Amino acid sequence: MPIDAKTRLVLLLGDPVAHSRSPLIHNAAFRHQGVRMVYVAARVAREDLAAAVAGLRALGVAGANVTIPHKRAVAPMMDTLSPEAEAVGAVNTIVCRREAGAVRLHGDNTDVAGFLAPLRPYADRLRGAPMTVLGAGGAARAVVYALLTTFAPARLTVVARDPAKASRLLEAFAAHDAGGALRAVAWAGAKEAVRTSRLLVNATPVGMRPDATRTPWPHLAGFGPGQLVYDLVYTPETTRLLREAAARGATTLGGLDMLVGQAAAAYTQWTRRPFPDAVARAALRADTASEDAA
Numbered sequence: 001m002p003i004d005a006k007t008r009l010v011l012l013l014g015d016p017v018a019h020s021r022s023p024l025i026h027n028a029a030f031r032h033q034g035v036r037m038v039y040v041a042a043r044v045a046r047e048d049l050a051a052a053v054a055g056l057r058a059l060g061v062a063g064a065n066v067t068i069p070h071k072r073a074v075a076p077m078m079d080t081l082s083p084e085a086e087a088v089g090a091v092n093t094i095v096c097r098r099e100a101g102a103v104r105l106h107g108d109n110t111d112v113a114g115f116l117a118p119l120r121p122y123a124d125r126l127r128g129a130p131m132t133v134l135g136a137g138g139a140a141r142a143v144v145y146a147l148l149t150t151f152a153p154a155r156l157t158v159v160a161r162d163p164a165k166a167s168r169l170l171e172a173f174a175a176h177d178a179g180g181a182l183r184a185v186a187w188a189g190a191k192e193a194v195r196t197s198r199l200l201v202n203a204t205p206v207g208m209r210p211d212a213t214r215t216p217w218p219h220l221a222g223f224g225p226g227q228l229v230y231d232l233v234y235t236p237e238t239t240r241l242l243r244e245a246a247a248r249g250a251t252t253l254g255g256l257d258m259l260v261g262q263a264a265a266a267y268t269q270w271t272r273r274p275f276p277d278a279v280a281r282a283a284l285r286a287d288t289a290s291e292d293a294a
Contacts, residue, residue, distance in 0.1 A: 001031055003038055009059065010039045010270060013052055013074070014067035017041040019209050019235045021284060022065055025263050028283035032276050037062055044070065053077045056096060057103040063270045064094040068205055071109075071138025078107035085109040088145050089172055090138035093266040108269065111142035114262030115232070116150060118253050122228060126151045129198035132190065134216045136160035136169045139232055140203035144169065147199075148176045156181045157193040194222040200245075202231040207239040215240040225249035234259050237288060256284065 001007075012022050018041070026039035044052045049070050056064055066074050071090035075081065078091060085091050091107035098104075119126065131153045133143050140158065147153055156177075160166035166184035173182060185193060194200055194217060206216040212235075223229065229245035234255030242252040264275035 001034060001036055006036050008037045008062040010037055010062050011056070011064040012039070012041040012067060013044045013049070013064055013070055014041075015043050015045055015069065017043050017067065020067070021235065021259065021287065022263060024283050024287055025260065025280045026267060028279055029267055029276050030271075032279045033271070033273055035271050035273065037270065046070070046073070049073055050077065053105070056094065056105065060098070060103060061096055063096050063266070065266060066092050066094065068137070068139070072141070075107055077105070079104040080106045082106070082108040084112045084142075084145075087176070088112065088138075088141045090141050092138070092142075092262065093269065095269045108266070109142055110262040110265035111139060111258070112146045113265050114258040114260070115143055116146050117261040118257040119150075119230070122251075123151070126153075126199055126228070128152055128154050130155040130157075130193075130196055131199040131201070132157045132159060132193045132197040133201045133203055134159045135203035136162065136165045136184070137203065141169060141172070143201050143203050143232075144173055144182070145176065147201075148173060148181070152179060153181050153199075154179075155183070155193075155197075157190065157197070158182070158184045159187055159190040159193070160184055161187060191219055191222060194219070195224075198227060200227065200229045202229075202233065202239075202241055205233065207231065207241055208233045209235045212236050213240060215244065217241060220244055220248060223248035223250045227251070228253065231255055232258060260284075 020041050023039045023041050030037050075091045085107045088109045093108040093110050095106040170182050202216050204216050207214050223245040227250040229250045230253040231239045231241050232255040233239050246252050267275045
């Protein structure tokens with residue numbers, strides 16, 4: 001598709017964004033379906049977020065995605081929120097709607113659906129099981145909400161460096177925790193929780209390129225057969241966390257399926273078209289092959 005005066009802009013707001021594959025996914029989908037939109041990643045510092053959101057209104061863009069570290073901070077800047085975004089308190093998708101001559105911003109959280117999609121085949125073994133989530137930021141909030149409302153875990157441990165942030169997370173989801181499963185621990189005291197969890201989720205950016213040699217959980221004794229380890233990081237596709245967990249017999253899931261799932265839900269809202277999943281995945285595979293060859 002030519003880029004001309006009829007082309008509408010979709011942005012990714014975050015810091016960092018250089019690693020993101022969202023432009024690859026969405027631009028491949030736009031080209032395939034002949035949609036006159038273009039997706040661009042924009043690095044936005046914390047102190048510039050309000051100005052960036054104001055720019056969405058001023059420029060009349062079609063919408064935006066929001067990533068680390070802005071998912072929670074952007075929520076109060078929206079005119080309306082979806083039930084998922086309101087429950088999670090974080091926004092990863094913005095839809096710009098023109099109503100009565102004004103641009104109104106609708107915030108959604110498609111991370112919930114995207115996160116759950118690759119877990120569906122494991123539903124029977126996860127229902128009522130003990131689980132641990134590493135991190136307490138915007139991504140972790142979507143994960144905790146999804147796990148509580150879908151699998152009713154016997155225990156759901158949130159591992160956080162900031163006790164105040166962890167306390168706010170527990171308070172925010174108390175209404176969804178009828179069984180009293182939620183608890184928070186510091187990283188130093190999380191070994192037993194991780195070792196005994198059926199599901200371990202990394203909801204931090206640790207291990208993301210360019211720091212791919214790092215891992216959020218270096219204690220190999222925490223991994224074993226019968227455990228499912230799910231890393232939301234998708235660059236690299238197989239992180240150090242996943243390699244070490246697999247070597248100890250755990251089943252592993254990477255972040256690409258979640259990335260594609262949340263992208264599909266956002267794309268449909270911006271374009272009002274079904275998401276061409278096969279096209280997006282083919283573009284990702286080709287990009288990965290190119291990286292490997294380099």
